[in-house]
Amino acid sequence: MKILVVEDDATTSEYIAEGLRQEGHTVDLTAEGREGLIHATSGEYDVMIIDRMLPGLDGMSLVKALRAAHNRTPVLFLTSLGGVDDRIEGLNAGGDDYLVKPFAFGELSARIHALGRRPHLKEETTVLSAGDLKMDLLARRVSRAGQEIDLLPREFALLEHLLRRKGRVQTRTMLLEAVWDISFDPQTNVVETHISRLRAKIDKPFEHELIKTVRGSGYRIET
Amino acid sequence: MARRWSVLLLSTPLRLALALVMLFALVSTLAFGASYMVVRNNLEGTMRADLAQEMAGFRAAPSAGALAALIEAEAQVTDPSRRILTYLAPDGQVFGNVALSRGQDGYLQINLPPGSKGSGGSYLGLAGDFFGGQLIVAQSREQMSSLGDMFRNVLILTLLPTFALALGGGILLALRSKARVESITSTLERLTTGDLAARVPKMRGRADDLSLIGDRIDRMAARQQAATEALRQVSADIAHDLKTPIQRVSVMLNQLEERESLSPEDAELAARARAEADRIVATFQSLLQIAQIEGGSPKARFAPVDLSDLARTFVEIFEPSAEDRGQHISLTDDSDGQARVLGEKGLLGQVLANLIENALRHTPEGSQIALRLHRPPGAVVLEVADTGPGIPEEERENVLRRLYRLERSRTTPGSGLGLALVAVIAELHEARLELDDAAPGLLVRLTFKA
Numbered sequence: 291m292k293i294l295v296v297e298d299d300a301t302t303s304e305y306i307a308e309g310l311r312q313e314g315h316t317v318d319l320t321a322e323g324r325e326g327l328i329h330a331t332s333g334e335y336d337v338m339i340i341d342r343m344l345p346g347l348d349g350m351s352l353v354k355a356l357r358a359a360h361n362r363t364p365v366l367f368l369t370s371l372g373g374v375d376d377r378i379e380g381l382n383a384g385g386d387d388y389l390v391k392p393f394a395f396g397e398l399s400a401r402i403h404a405l406g407r408r409p410h411l412k413e414e415t416t417v418l419s420a421g422d423l424k425m426d427l428l429a430r431r432v433s434r435a436g437q438e439i440d441l442l443p444r445e446f447a448l449l450e451h452l453l454r455r456k457g458r459v460q461t462r463t464m465l466l467e468a469v470w471d472i473s474f475d476p477q478t479n480v481v482e483t484h485i486s487r488l489r490a491k492i493d494k495p496f497e498h499e500l501i502k503t504v505r506g507s508g509y510r511i512e513t
Numbered sequence: 514m515a516r517r518w519s520v521l522l523l524s525t526p527l528r529l530a531l532a533l534v535m536l537f538a539l540v541s542t543l544a545f546g547a548s549y550m551v552v553r554n555n556l557e558g559t560m561r562a563d564l565a566q567e568m569a570g571f572r573a574a575p576s577a578g579a580l581a582a583l584i585e586a587e588a589q590v591t592d593p594s595r596r597i598l599t600y601l602a603p604d605g606q607v608f609g610n611v612a613l614s615r616g617q618d619g620y621l622q623i624n625l626p627p628g629s630k631g632s633g634g635s636y637l638g639l640a641g642d643f644f645g646g647q648l649i650v651a652q653s654r655e656q657m658s659s660l661g662d663m664f665r666n667v668l669i670l671t672l673l674p675t676f677a678l679a680l681g682g683g684i685l686l687a688l689r690s691k692a693r694v695e696s697i698t699s700t701l702e703r704l705t706t707g708d709l710a711a712r713v714p715k716m717r718g719r720a721d722d723l724s725l726i727g728d729r730i731d732r733m734a735a736r737q738q739a740a741t742e743a744l745r746q747v748s749a750d751i752a753h754d755l756k757t758p759i760q761r762v763s764v765m766l767n768q769l770e771e772r773e774s775l776s777p778e779d780a781e782l783a784a785r786a787r788a789e790a791d792r793i794v795a796t797f798q799s800l801l802q803i804a805q806i807e808g809g810s811p812k813a814r815f816a817p818v819d820l821s822d823l824a825r826t827f828v829e830i831f832e833p834s835a836e837d838r839g840q841h842i843s844l845t846d847d848s849d850g851q852a853r854v855l856g857e858k859g860l861l862g863q864v865l866a867n868l869i870e871n872a873l874r875h876t877p878e879g880s881q882i883a884l885r886l887h888r889p890p891g892a893v894v895l896e897v898a899d900t901g902p903g904i905p906e907e908e909r910e911n912v913l914r915r916l917y918r919l920e921r922s923r924t925t926p927g928s929g930l931g932l933a934l935v936a937v938i939a940e941l942h943e944a945r946l947e948l949d950d951a952a953p954g955l956l957v958r959l960t961f962k963a
Contacts, residue, residue, distance in 0.1 A: 299757050305764040343753050370756040371801070378814065392760035392794055395767060444829055470830055473859055476866045477795065478873060483833035506767070 291336040291406045292316045296326030296352070297368060298344050302391075306339065309395045310402070323347030330356050335363050337406045339398070342369040342380065350383045357384035364405040366398075377473055396507025400459040418453040420500055420511050423492060425453055434492055444469065445488050452501065452511045461508035485509055526690050530683025534676050541672055549664045553657060557637070560652055561620060564639040567650050577644035581608045584648070595653050597623070597636060603645035615647050616640060623651050693723050700730060706943070709738040748804045755797065763790050799930040803937050806860070818861055820852040820895060820961075824884055827865040831873065839878035842869065847887040854893050854961040860938045867931040868897040868957055876901030876954070893961040898951040909948040 293310055297303035298321045307317040318335075320326045323346035330338055330352070342349040353365050367385040369376060380388045387401050418425040423434045430446065432439045441449065448469050452460060462481040466472045485501065493499050502510050574580035584600040588610040591598055599609035607613075611625070623636040635658070638651030696714050703711035712734060713727035766787040770780060828844045835842045846852070854861075872882040876899045885896040904912055913936040939946040939959055949956040 299760070301761040301764060302757070305768075370752040371805075390798075391756045392763040392790070394763065470826060472830075472862055472866075474863055474866070475795070476830070476870060478831065478834050478870050480830050480834050483837055484830075487833050506770075 291402075292318075292334060293402065294318050294320070294326070294329055294335045294338040296320050296323070296329075296344060296349070297339070297341045298322070299341075302368075305395065306398065309399065313399060321345070323349070323352050327352050327355055330363065331359060331361060333361060333363070337402050338363055338365045339402070340365055340367055340385075342367055342371070342376075350380065353384045366401055366405060368393075394506055396459070396504065397461045397463065400461045400464060400507055403458050404455070404460075404464065418450065418456075420453055420456055420513070421498060422496075423453075423500055425450060432492070434496055437495075439491055441488075441491060445484070445491070448484060448488055449492065452509065456511050457513040459504045459507050459510045464508065524687040524691055524694075527683040527687035530679050530686070534679040534683075537675060537679070538672055541668065541675075545664055545668045549661065552660060552664075556657055556660065560637050561639070564620075564637065564650055564652060568639055568641050568648065571643065571648055571650075574643070577602055577646055580643055580646075580648070581606070584608045594634065595655070597638065597649065597651040599649045600643070601647045601649070609649075613649055618642055618647070621649075623649075690723060693727075697723070697727055697730065700727075700734075704730075704734050704737070709734060709741055744804065748801060752801055756794075759790060759794060759797070763787065763794075766790060796930060799934055803930070803934055806937050806941055814857055815855050816858070817853045818856045818858045819850075820854055820861070820886055820893060821846050821848055821850055823858065823862055823865060824852075824886060824895065827862065827869060828884060830866075831869050835873055835882065838873065840873060840876065840880045840882060842882045843884065845883065845885045847885065848893065849888070851888055852886045852893050852895075854942065854944075854963070856942045856961075860941070864935050864938050864959070865895075867935050871931050871957075872897060872899040872901065872955070875899075880954075888963065891963055893963050895959045895961070896956060898954060898956040900951070900954040903950060903953060903955045904948060906950070912948070913946070 293315050295303050295306055295310075295317060297306065297319075300321070303319050303321065307319055310317045318329060320329055321344075323344040325346070326340065326344065327347060329335075340349045340352060344352070347355075349367060349369075353367075356363070356365075364386045365384065366387045366389060367380045368389055368391060369380065370391050377388050386405055389398060389401060416427050418427065422436075423432070425432050425446075427450070432441055432446065432449065448465065451465065451468050460468075463475060465481050466475070489499075489501055493501060500511055502512055504510055571580060571583065574583055581600055581602055584598050585608045588598045588608070591610055593610040597609070597611045597613070599607065599611055599613045601607055601613070601615050613623070618640050621638045621640055623638045625634060625636070627634075635654040636651040637654055638649050640647055640649045700711050700713045712731050715724075715727075766783055769775070770783045770787065775783065824844055824846070828842050832842055869882065869884075872880075876882070881900045883896075883898045885894075885898070887894050887896075912932050935957075936946055943962060945958075945960040947958045947960070949958060
């Protein structure tokens with residue numbers, strides 16, 4: 291993907307750029323708001339990462355201007371603020387996702403991939419599968435290797451979310467947002483315990499492990 | 514309505530007006546009473562002089578028989594309701610227009626029962642000895658009592674308009690000042706609930722005490738607003754200036770962790786350093802959030818939130834974690850699905866998460882954590898009770914303070930901000946937060962207005 295990073299802190303932007311380049315993306319860097327807007331309007335980017343506080347033109351105004359000009363490129367806001375208000379403001383201004391500093395690169399990378407591949411799978415899909423695992427969305431049934439598996443409603447939702455994004459890393463915070471609609475990070479390792487419950491049902495009794503842990507990032511179901 | 518009137522009655526102008534009216538009425542009544550007494554005494558004196566003079570007139574009669582004839586003749590033409598003439602002759606015969614019995618000589622008070630000869634009533638009489646008999650002349654006091662009536666009427670006529678005027682004026686003033694006091698109190702109410710832009714409406718051309726108070730409040734509010742704005746700016750600056758270096762530290766630790774040349778011990782050290790950095794961020798984030806909520810409220814974004822739904826979600830989220838620690842979470846919903854409160858869903862979720870995490874963290878294995886929702890009249894109550902060691906009564910106030918931790922909790926993880934954040938969010942939602950004894954354990958109760 292071609293990614294534009296507008297971030298005034300050199301250490302952070304270098305780190306982001308290096309990580310993204312290692313993953314095979316093309317990255318353009320700029321540290322100033324107005325310059326960022328000029329780059330952004332060229333329309334050649336797949337995703338943009340924009341800091342909310344920038345010299346020149348701040349990130350919010352930048353994205354508002356961009357959206358006013360009918361540019362729909364997905365935007366991920368980076369911010370030092372993390373209040374409920376700030377998040378909603380950022381999304382209202384036209385941002386597609388919101389990441390509070392400090393963040394791990396894995397989190398950023400997972401979110402960039404999620405943004406870059408929008409729109410998701412067609413919604414009318416009624417059967418999801420991975421390897422020998424099948425999920426029937428209409429009958430609300432899951433089976434693996436022909437064996438029926440009993441899942442609680444929330445386990446079903448979690449598995450469905452991972453299956454719909456097969457091959458893509460989903461971080462803890464992404465899962466909290468998508469499956470439980472929580473935009474803050476509980477101090478308890480709730481996601482880990484839910485994943486381990488799910489694994490106990492769909493992976494443990496079988497030879498091949500479907501849900502993989504991506505170190506330092508999150509979870510992924512292999513294609 | 515009754516409340517409105519009682520509020521009005523308590524207002525200063527009306528009470529002042531009423532007190533003045535009372536004072537005026539008292540003084541007027543005393544003055545009228547005094548002049549009535551003077552006039553009355555005067556009248557009584559005149560009456561006595563008249564009676565004495567009349568009595569002296571009859572002294573001219575030469576004999577008892579002549580006097581009797583004279584009295585009899587005069588009594589024929591005298592109305593007994595105005596004047597009484599009676600001669601009790603020495604032989605026991607009674608002449609005159611009213612039959613009286615003999616008494617002491619001198620002035621006397623005569624009361625005739627109504628319906629007797631004459632029309633009845635009160636008389637002032639004078640009795641004197643004439644030829645061994647007694648002559649009584651008396652005059653009706655009707656004049657005197659009509660004088661009393663007159664005085665009373667005059668008093669009422671003077672007082673009534675004064676009373677009406679003062680009362681009306683008082684009520685009018687009270688209503689006006691009530692409206693202004695209300696605008697001041699509603700402004701104060703808005704200021705205390707976080708709307709720092711609220712100002713007291715200006716009264717045109719007035720510089721009385723109320724508008725002075727209004728001005729002072731406005732000035733205070735403007736100052737507070739400026740200070741809060743400055744605080745918000747400082748928070749944002751601190752957030753930016755501190756988080757950027759923290760971000761860099763995280764980045765560097767990340768890069769360090771990923772070095773393949775790192776020995777397992779060093780990698781472990783780097784991971785621990787990163788975990789510490791994460792804790793700094795979490796504490797920092799909570800402090801920042803408390804400051805933001807206190808500084809300017811996101812009340813504008815309030816919408817109905819179903820606490821039943823929210824509580825169910827959070828119990829579900831934490832259930833597996835609790836089970837792994839050998840603890841048990843349950844939810845009792847006695848609200849019939851009517852547990853709607855006006856609020857910010859994200860913040861209320863954070864309250865639930867903080868309370869549950871707090872209970873998980875501070876209770877031993879085998880503990881029960883019970884959430885309960887119920888609806889007493891006019892309220893929605895959320896309770897989180899645990900069977901842990903609880904908090905000593907004298908410490909309960911303190912734990913709501915920022916960064917305060919019980920001595921025994923120093924060794925458990927946590928920022929010491931969980932309950933402080935709950936307190937701030939509760940205040941924002943005008944909910945009452947109480948810490949109680951669950952006997953054993955801690956009971957946290959949040960009472961929302963329904």
